Amino acid sequence: xxxxxxxxxxxxxxxxxxxxxxxxxxxxxxxxxxxxxxxxxxxxxxxxxxxxxxxxxxxxxxxxxxxxxxxxxxxxxxxxxxxxxxxxxxxxxxxxxxxxxxxxxxxxxxxxxxxxxxxxxxxxx
Amino acid sequence: xxxxxxxxxxxxxxxxxxxxxxxxxxxxxxxxxxxxxxxxxxxxxxxxxxxxxxxxxxxxxxxxxxxxxxxxxxxxxxxxxxxxxxxxxxxxxxxxxxxxxxxxxxxxxxxxxxxxxxxxxxxxxxxxxxxxxxxxxxxxxxxxxxxxxxxxxxxxxxxxxxxxxxxxxxxxxxxxxxxxxxxxxxxxxxxxxxxxxxxxxxxxxxxxxxxxxxxxxxxxxxxxxxxxxxxxxxxxxxxxxxxxxxxxxxxxxxxxxxxxxxxxxxxxxxxxxxxxxxxxxxxxxxxxxxxxxxxxxxxxxxxx
Numbered sequence: 001x002x003x004x005x006x007x008x009x010x011x012x013x014x015x016x017x018x019x020x021x022x023x024x025x026x027x028x029x030x031x032x033x034x035x036x037x038x039x040x041x042x043x044x045x046x047x048x049x050x051x052x053x054x055x056x057x058x059x060x061x062x063x064x065x066x067x068x069x070x071x072x073x074x075x076x077x078x079x080x081x082x083x084x085x086x087x088x089x090x091x092x093x094x095x096x097x098x099x100x101x102x103x104x105x106x107x108x109x110x111x112x113x114x115x116x117x118x119x120x121x122x123x124x125x
Numbered sequence: 126x127x128x129x130x131x132x133x134x135x136x137x138x139x140x141x142x143x144x145x146x147x148x149x150x151x152x153x154x155x156x157x158x159x160x161x162x163x164x165x166x167x168x169x170x171x172x173x174x175x176x177x178x179x180x181x182x183x184x185x186x187x188x189x190x191x192x193x194x195x196x197x198x199x200x201x202x203x204x205x206x207x208x209x210x211x212x213x214x215x216x217x218x219x220x221x222x223x224x225x226x227x228x229x230x231x232x233x234x235x236x237x238x239x240x241x242x243x244x245x246x247x248x249x250x251x252x253x254x255x256x257x258x259x260x261x262x263x264x265x266x267x268x269x270x271x272x273x274x275x276x277x278x279x280x281x282x283x284x285x286x287x288x289x290x291x292x293x294x295x296x297x298x299x300x301x302x303x304x305x306x307x308x309x310x311x312x313x314x315x316x317x318x319x320x321x322x323x324x325x326x327x328x329x330x331x332x333x334x335x336x337x338x339x340x341x342x343x344x345x346x347x348x349x350x351x352x353x354x355x356x357x358x359x360x361x362x363x364x365x366x367x368x369x370x371x372x373x374x375x376x377x378x379x380x381x382x383x384x385x386x387x388x389x390x391x392x393x394x395x396x397x398x399x400x401x402x403x404x405x406x407x408x409x410x411x412x413x414x415x416x417x418x419x420x421x422x423x424x425x426x427x428x429x
Contacts, residue, residue, distance in 0.1 A: 040299070
């Protein structure tokens with residue numbers, strides 16, 4: 001018997017790992033370079049989801065402290081703040097990878113990795 | 126103790142040099158070479174002073190902005206990290222002296238200045254990785270390092286360079302994403318990003334969360350293994366190192382790869398702790414992989 005309530009309670013962690021594996025599979029196997037960059041972005045998004053889920057506390061308030069509000073439990077704001085840095089890093093990696101793809105397209109005329117490798121092989125022979 | 130702020134002076138000096146170097150677009154003159162050497166030499170002298178100071182007195186923690194250790198970013202300056210800084214800067218100085226003569230043969234004249242800016246940023250991020258005592262700070266420095274080390278490969282705009290640096294970028298990103306996942310799992314167990322605080326918490330609670338620690342170590346070691354090119358994960362290295370300009374190749378295989386190995390030791394012994402590493406016998410697996418890398422490297426060399 002599968003314990004459904006455990007799956008439903010931890011659905012964001014499971015989702016994060018499923019996204020991680022989807023992204024990893026795309027990066028490693030897809031011949032199209034643009035889709036590889038998309039795969040890397042899916043992987044990074046899965047980490048962001050995982051990190052933000054760590055900070056979440058069920059039934060807690062947003063971490064804006066108001067005096068005398070009587071609220072005792074707040075969501076941990078630190079992971080969200082770190083993920084802002086992570087998003088900046090992800091964007092810079094994507095920008096650099098896309099600029100490399102433009103240069104590769106200029107010199108090979110294609111962005112399919114198998115065709116690039118075929119042309120590379122012809123060049124050596 | 127001469128100065129509490131010496132490690133930060135080294136970092137700021139390298140960062141200032143990285144920003145100032147590409148500003149002047151004059152000829153590739155002796156004055157420019159002298160300026161680069163003065164920046165590097167100053168950093169080298171500061172790191173030597175720091176190393177002598179730390180060995181004579183004692184290691185210390187540096188807290189940025191005087192925040193307390195749990196909240197703020199912290200540097201740990203001990204004998205090992207100050208020695209590594211000195212070695213990195215010394216080898217980098219030798220490589221840069223070699224690069225003065227070699228770069229005009231490999232790059233276009235308008236790229237010289239950006240090349241030195243990239244080298245300064247590379248050194249900055251390596252020394253940050255060596256000193257830092259904070260897990261997320263480590264990740265940020267690692268990303269700067271992986272982007273700049275791709276940059277010094279792809280700056281020579283040949284077809285092979287672009288392909289090699291694209292491969293390196295994709296695999297390096299997989300590596301750093303796995304490291305971030307491992308850091309997230311450690312943060313989940315301990316609630317600390319500071320390495321010393323995380324170590325204390327892990328030492329007391331690891332019996333309760335063995336699975337988290339094991340999975341996070343798996344992610345971190347795989348990620349660092351990709352970046353340090355340990356045997357089954359080395360496929361990006363031959364292309365990237367052989368097509369790069371000669372000084373970049375020296376920097377990459379001489380320094381960058383070793384800094385990741387140093388980081389691996391730092392995470393194993395400063396965050397996880399020696400008892401846990403021995404208890405789940407990670408050191409044995411690392412020895413097997415090291416031996417396998419040595420043997421397979423020779424086998425592939427014979428094959429070529």
